[in-house]
Amino acid sequence: MAKTKVLVVDDSLTMRVLISGALERIPGVEVVGAADGAEEAREMVAEHHPHVMTLDVEMPGMSGLEYLAEIMDTRPMPVIMFSTRTEAGAEASIEALRLGAIDCFPKPKVAVQSELDAIIGKLGKRIKAARNADLKKTSAKPAATPVAANIDWNGRLLAIGADAANTQGLFDLFATFPANCPPTVVVQHMGPGLLAPMVEQLAGQVAPKVVIATDGMAAEQGTIYFAPQGDNHLALDTWPNGHLRLLPREPVSGERPSISLLFAAVSKACGANGVAVLLALDDEDGAAGIRAVLAGGSYAVARAEQGFTLAKGAVSQPLDGSAMSATVLKLCSK
CATH class of the missing domain: 3.40.50.180 (Methylesterase CheB, C-terminal domain)
Incomplete structure (x- = not known):
């Protein structure tokens, strides 16, 4: 199988370098670009057609959550979010998952490679699994099914x-x-x-x-x-x-x-x-x-x-x- 192409999106140059370096060490993964925000990311998506994107939640301008919502509404693709390890970061991560993100990982407390190394195995598994995700446009999702009537439970x-x-x-x-x-x-x-x-x-x-x-x-x-x-x-x-x-x-x-x-x-x-x-x-x-x-x-x-x-x-x-x-x-x- 051809390598899984990944686009890294983060407003921090240091984090773009660290995340890209970590991903490049995962067998079968190729980083095709690193964007500093939504505007540059749109251009790189059109040019490189990545299979998976990593996206920072806390970006200036258009936030990661806002860009994620745009992606899932217009051109769905598997997205893995990075967020700070705070209460607000946890709330944002849950919202990202609700919007359709494949997973959320904590950003390193200190911008050093060793902190990313601790999650690289799981990150690699998620990226490879994400490539096969069957995603649909948010706007195309059917309306929620009404709550079912009480059941006559059979003991299962x-x-x-x-x-x-x-x-x-x-x-x-x-x-x-x-x-x-x-x-x-x-x-x-x-x-x-x-x-x-x-x-x-x-x-x-x-x-x-x-x-x-x-x-x-x-x-x-x-x-x-x-x-x-x-x-x-x-x-x-x-x-x-x-x-x-x-x-x-x-x-x-x-x-x-x-x-x-x-x-x-x-x-x-x-x-x-x-x-x-x-x-x-x-x-x-x-x-x-x-x-x-x-x-x-x-x-x-x-x-x-x-x-x-x-x-x-x-x-x-x-x-x-x-x-x-x-x-x-x-x-x-x-």
Whole structure:
């Protein structure tokens, strides 16, 4: 495969040099330009046709968020944001993810290469996964689906694996869930410090209760549980009447919490009474968990070449992303 072409956009010359240098050391990545703001970036996009852009949130003139909104409305492309590690920076990062950014990374506290080296592995993975993102114009997105009527729950537990690129998708999905939605457990890979403000924002906009899971918490109908960031994986001990468990184990596929570990735990506890949905662009962490869920006799939804596939055992069928909510709620209803 040809190299992934990246355009770096930052008003700081030092940061442009540092980020470009870090990216050039990632195998399969080529930096095709470095722009000091939106105006120069537009010219470079037209000239070089990059696959992915890195974009500074805090730029003078047209801010990174304003330029991101323009990109997603006119010429969608995968964008990875860099933001300061402050409360305001976290809020801006969440807004960037809502607008369609693939991920957000903290800018180095000190402009030295060693700080970027600490995230270069994950940055490389995100860039390569971002190249295959299926992005649509913001203005072309369909209107939000109304909140579904209360369900007659069939006892199935819903497990979702996502990453930062799925932030808007999760907001859209959970906005359709009724207040008595199935117990829903989520592992979402996000940058440091971003999960808590995102969960707080989500909780204020959807009908179900939304919380960050703690060890021993009961998995109950009407609640969406996010795995906490840190040194633990999220698992389930038994089902029905199960409790969530935080496990201090080594990372799986470089991730902690791990999507695959959650899916495997749900499969072991629930058997045919679990439903797994893998939304993450990079399925390195998640593919093994999907296989475990299918082996346990339950349903799984995962990304396919174009859109999603709904599978159970050896039988699978295409699933339009716009039908995700209705399909998931149907699988969890009598």
